[in-house]
Amino acid sequence: MIGRLRGTLLEKQPPWLVVDVAGVGYELEASMTTLVALPGVGEAVSLYTHLTVREDAHLLFGFAREQERALFRALIKVNGIGPKLALAILSGMDETAFIRCVMEDDVKSLTRLPGVGKKTAERLVIEMRDRFPHWEQSAAVDPADIATLPGGLRERQDPLADAEAALVSLGYKPTEAAKMLSGLEEGQSTEALIKAALTKRMAG
Known part of the structure; x- marks a missing residue:
């Protein structure tokens, strides 16, 4: 089991990233929460990891x-x-935020997440509720603090298109991703657009 990697961040294209460890490039998939917390490409990075082994892929x-x-x-x-x-x-x-939704039976907020319908949200609340007592002192980052974290997604020529592609890769339908991005202030970075779109979605 690979539990942690420390090396140089080579690529960062949501939801994928590549980390060079002693000349070996490890390709990882990550959440947007992790991606916006990472340093810039070319800088040192340390990540906790989870390896899933399937018949057709690791x-x-x-x-x-x-x-x-x-x-x-x-x-x-x-x-x-x-x-x-x-x-x-x-x-x-x-x-x-997730723990709060589970402990407060907030099914409605969970159903705003891509791929989470009412039945899945209810199952999450039921199955996860008893797993959180020891997490009450969690050091998790509040969404409002994400903007203060170092680094950011590598800028490309069309941040809006990159943001839409990232949202689709997370499970949102293309039309839904486009709607989430509509009306947002132009000229923002890909990172800022994704964060604003997710915030807009959860508040909607």
């Missing part, structure tokens, strides 16, 4: 915080929740 997932990885591992144990949906959930809200 999939490596990266997390900026151990707490996020712990929640990811708890999520994929829930019936009907795979790694892709778990990452989408972690991209839409951080650990603190």
Whole structure:
């Protein structure tokens, strides 16, 4: 099991990133919460990881915080929740927000996440509720603090198109992703657009 990687960040294209460790490039998939917390391309990075082994592939997932990885591992144990949906959930809200939704039976907020219908949200509340007592002192990052974290997504020629592609990769339909991005202030970075779109979606 690969539990942690420390090396140089080579690529960062949501939801993928590549980390060079002693000349070996590890390709990882990560949530938007982790991606916006990472330093710039070419800088040193340290990530907690989770390896999923399938018949057709070995999939490596990266997390900026151990707490996020712990929640990811708890999520994929829930019936009907795979790694892709778990990452989408972690991209839409951080650990603190998710725990609050579960403890307060806030099914409505959970259904705003891509791929989470009412039945899935209800199952999440039921199966996850008893797993959180020891997480009450969580050091999870509040969404309002994300803007203060270092680094950012590498800028490309069309931040809006990149942001839309990232949202689609997280499970949102193209039309839904476009709607989430509509009306947002122009001239923002890809990182800022994604964060604003997710915030808009959760508030809607």
